[in-house]
Amino acid sequence: MSSEHPEQQAEQGADKLPARTEEERREQPVVRKGMFGAGTTGDTSGYGGLIVRQSPKVSAARPYGGPGGAAEPGEYDEIADELERAYPDFGDAIERVVVDRGELTFFVKREHLREVARTMRDEPSLRFELCSGVSGVHYLKDEGAELHSVTHLLSITHNRRVRLETTCPDADPHIPSLVPVYPTSDWHERETYDFFGIVYDGHPALTRIEMPDDWVGHPQRKDYPLGGIPVEYRGAEIPPPDERRSYT
Amino acid sequence: MSSAKYTEYDAYAADEAAEGKVFDVGGQDWDKVVAGAEDLGDERLVVNMGPQHPSTHGVLRLILTLDGETVNEARVGIGYLHTGIEKNMEFRTWTQGTTFCTRMDYLAPIFNETAYCMSVEKLLGVTDQIPERAQIIRVMMMELNRISSHLVAIATFGLELGATTVMLNGFIEREYTLDLFEEITGLRMNMAYVRPGGVAQDLPSGATSKIRDYLDRMPKRIQALRKLMDDNPVFKARTQNVAYLDLTGCMALGITGPVLRSTGLPWDLRKSQPYCGYETYDFEVATQDTCDVYGRYLVRMDEMEESLKIVEQCLDRLQAAKGPVMIEDKKIGWPAQLAIGADGMGNSPRHIAHIMGTSMEALIHHFKLVTEGFRVPAGQAYAPIESPRGELGAHVVSDGGTRPYRVHFREPSFVNLQAAPAMSEGGMVADIIAAVASLDPVMGGVDR
Numbered sequence: 015m016s017s018e019h020p021e022q023q024a025e026q027g028a029d030k031l032p033a034r035t036e037e038e039r040r041e042q043p044v045v046r047k048g049m050f051g052a053g054t055t056g057d058t059s060g061y062g063g064l065i066v067r068q069s070p071k072v073s074a075a076r077p078y079g080g081p082g083g084a085a086e087p088g089e090y091d092e093i094a095d096e097l098e099r100a101y102p103d104f105g106d107a108i109e110r111v112v113v114d115r116g117e118l119t120f121f122v123k124r125e126h127l128r129e130v131a132r133t134m135r136d137e138p139s140l141r142f143e144l145c146s147g148v149s150g151v152h153y154l155k156d157e158g159a160e161l162h163s164v165t166h167l168l169s170i171t172h173n174r175r176v177r178l179e180t181t182c183p184d185a186d187p188h189i190p191s192l193v194p195v196y197p198t199s200d201w202h203e204r205e206t207y208d209f210f211g212i213v214y215d216g217h218p219a220l221t222r223i224e225m226p227d228d229w230v231g232h233p234q235r236k237d238y239p240l241g242g243i244p245v246e247y248r249g250a251e252i253p254p255p256d257e258r259r260s261y262t
Numbered sequence: 263m264s265s266a267k268y269t270e271y272d273a274y275a276a277d278e279a280a281e282g283k284v285f286d287v288g289g290q291d292w293d294k295v296v297a298g299a300e301d302l303g304d305e306r307l308v309v310n311m312g313p314q315h316p317s318t319h320g321v322l323r324l325i326l327t328l329d330g331e332t333v334n335e336a337r338v339g340i341g342y343l344h345t346g347i348e349k350n351m352e353f354r355t356w357t358q359g360t361t362f363c364t365r366m367d368y369l370a371p372i373f374n375e376t377a378y379c380m381s382v383e384k385l386l387g388v389t390d391q392i393p394e395r396a397q398i399i400r401v402m403m404m405e406l407n408r409i410s411s412h413l414v415a416i417a418t419f420g421l422e423l424g425a426t427t428v429m430l431n432g433f434i435e436r437e438y439t440l441d442l443f444e445e446i447t448g449l450r451m452n453m454a455y456v457r458p459g460g461v462a463q464d465l466p467s468g469a470t471s472k473i474r475d476y477l478d479r480m481p482k483r484i485q486a487l488r489k490l491m492d493d494n495p496v497f498k499a500r501t502q503n504v505a506y507l508d509l510t511g512c513m514a515l516g517i518t519g520p521v522l523r524s525t526g527l528p529w530d531l532r533k534s535q536p537y538c539g540y541e542t543y544d545f546e547v548a549t550q551d552t553c554d555v556y557g558r559y560l561v562r563m564d565e566m567e568e569s570l571k572i573v574e575q576c577l578d579r580l581q582a583a584k585g586p587v588m589i590e591d592k593k594i595g596w597p598a599q600l601a602i603g604a605d606g607m608g609n610s611p612r613h614i615a616h617i618m619g620t621s622m623e624a625l626i627h628h629f630k631l632v633t634e635g636f637r638v639p640a641g642q643a644y645a646p647i648e649s650p651r652g653e654l655g656a657h658v659v660s661d662g663g664t665r666p667y668r669v670h671f672r673e674p675s676f677v678n679l680q681a682a683p684a685m686s687e688g689g690m691v692a693d694i695i696a697a698v699a700s701l702d703p704v705m706g707g708v709d710r
Binding site for chain 2: 044114115116119143144145146147149150151152164166167168170173175177187196197198200203205209222223224225233234240
């Protein structure tokens with residue numbers, strides 16, 4: 015904190031406090047506040063959750079390498095080459111490619127998701143015949159692409175894995191369903207709809223799967239509090255954690 | 263939000279459903295339904311089986327449309343054991359996460375922990391720094407856990423088909439395995455033993471000889487089970503050519519584990535995408551080519567025998583591999599080797615004496631690491647392992663903080679249960695029991 019008071023300013027200068035202006039600090043990707051940064055619900059441990067203003071959009075450059083590292087061209091380059099060959103709209107469909115921690119991720123535009131998946135499954139040189147499921151992630155700060163739908167594909171033929179990630183904005187939470195390509199996505203997509211509210215267009219019966227049918231809200235979203243509803247126990251009603259008495 | 267919203271309306275209280283008459287059946291009163299159905303003159307009967315499984319798999323609801331004894335349509339209703347583990351993990355530190363995820367699939371807790379920890383280690387970029395001894399202990403615990411899980415699978419299998427002897431024998435043997443877990447981790451189930459960076463503590467003295475005793479006894483006991491089941495004509499009549507699901511079906515439905523291997527495909531992540539050093543162990547992948555319930559049973563039996571072989575190799579290696587069981591990095595591994603107390607793992611008196619009596623810095627370090635936890639660089643990782651039920655994967659996302667941003671488990675029980683309709687539609691109503699039993703779903707894992 016830089017002070018308005020000239021005496022304090024001099025003092026701080028003498029203490030050699032980090033010479034950073036407010037503007038500079040705001041540009042940092044990560045907000046640090048307090049010791050533990052607890053700002054959410056009262057009764058959880060809530061330690062040290064960083065507030066991320068905006069995660070930088072990572073994108074990998076060639077060569078992608080393989081699971082062992084990206085020093086030289088490897089199987090991930092092969093996958094990208096084959097997909098580019100088999101799917102002519104590659105440049106338009108794939109927003110970016112990320113190779114991180116030995117894993118390959120294609121960020122697929124939602125309009126192209128189903129066809130990319132179909133190509134991944136059917137093309138003999140790709141042949142990702144098994145879908146390991148769909149998972150949702152809610153990035154509150156990723157404006158215009160808050161909801162991510164993450165699909166892990168496995169090729170038994172070539173013994174490879176790849177991740178397809180598709181985003182959609184909170185205001186228009188629609189992503190095409192992968193059930194026509196991978197029937198196993200049926201329950202996974204229902205689960206992701208249930209917990210995140212992503213509507214999978216073309217799903218045969220997109221209903222809640224874990225929560226009761228008449229539940230209000232999508233519990234795994236980051237703006238949904240832990241707990242969320244009051245609990246009745248032996249006649250007494252206990253309010254949800256975020257509505258309990260607070261001492262701060 | 264008011265609580266009334268969720269309790270005012272009870273969809274199941276209505277006498278008349280949208281279509282047809284509703285009967286409440288509590289057992290011993292089937293005649294009432296038969297008489298009632300005759301009056302209606304409707305061939306089709308919708309039966310609500312559950313929410314309750316006739317055995318120990320957990321709370322499962324099957325909605326069956328029956329025509330006589332033939333199942334025309336089977337629907338699976340899940341969600342009765344949903345506990346919000348994934349959400350809860352977002353509000354605890356990375357280390358505390360193991361305590362949550364171990365409770366998902368309660369028959370295979372070590373696998374849940376290992377998948378999660380491997381994912382966290384991948385995010386931290388420390389996979390290569392996990393001490394060898396910790397990896398051996400992980401493998402040994404996983405294989406022991408595989409045996410105990412398969413024993414329950416086979417035991418409940420027997421029970422569901424009406425064979426209580428199988429159930430008793432299976433559970434007796436499982437008890438011995440759980441005794442080992444108690445000896446090593448202090449707890450029989452939900453141990454939170456595997457931690458990011460290694461395991462919570464080294465094997466206590468005397469554990470090795472107990473495992474040796476176990477290895478001496480187990481082959482005979484598995485043989486006894488085989489004698490009871492393998493050629494049992496009643497068992498074979500109930501299981502052979504029942505709940506057929508071939509390789510194409512498995513691929514489409516994402517089925518892995520013993521169900522996939524019963525179609526003849528030797529796909530086992532321990533062999534094909536080895537982790538924790540599995541590539542250095544000598545074992546076979548069990549397969550069958552019958553695609554039926556009986557084949558899945560045989561695969562599980564074979565896998566138990568292979569697991570015993572791996573445990574034996576682990577014991578030999580543990581003699582040679584001395585050293586730490588937690589990562590060297592003091593910013594990740596907890597400083598204390600916990601001790602086993604009467605109620606599970608607990609304090610380490612020596613460590614407490616150190617931090618409370620001699621070193622302020624150690625106390626601060628301990629406090630920061632245990633309460634705040636460590637930070638994990640932002641990014642996402644997916645670590646799949648071969649659990650007793652198939653591919654168990656942990657998709658873990660970090661935002662750079664001390665708590666997971668999102669944890670999702672690809673639970674094999676959840677995926678495999680989707681195959682229940684494909685296996686049972688068109689078959690007899692009795693076979694649906696065998697079909698679900700052969701999938702071996704654990705509802706704690708399905709619902710999480």
